[in-house]
Amino acid sequence: MSNDKGLLIGSITILIGAVIAIMALVRGPWQAWLLIGVFTLWGLWVVLILLLPYMQQAKRSPAAPAAGTATSCRRR
Numbered sequence: 001m002s003n004d005k006g007l008l009i010g011s012i013t014i015l016i017g018a019v020i021a022i023m024a025l026v027r028g029p030w031q032a033w034l035l036i037g038v039f040t041l042w043g044l045w046v047v048l049i050l051l052l053p054y055m056q057q058a059k060r061s062p063a064a065p066a067a068g069t070a071t072s073c074r075r076r
Contacts, residue, residue: 004050015042 018038026034 008046008050011042011045015039 015038019035022031022034022038
């Protein structure tokens with residue numbers, strides 16, 4: 001997961017390139033549909049490749065309770 005920042009920056013670069021290409025080469029009603037498709041595919045890719053591993057890791061290892069809460073014990 002240390003390379004996630006590089007993956008995200010690379011995916012944003014590809015997204016910008018695709019958007020510029022669509023804006024420059026496509027006119028008419030196809031332009032809106034292609035832009036919607038590109039952003040949808042990019043959003044799905046980000047969720048599946050970058051967020052899903054974090055969500056699975058969070059589900060496997062719940063956070064420890066904070067100090068000073070009712071679950072912590074103190075010796076006197």
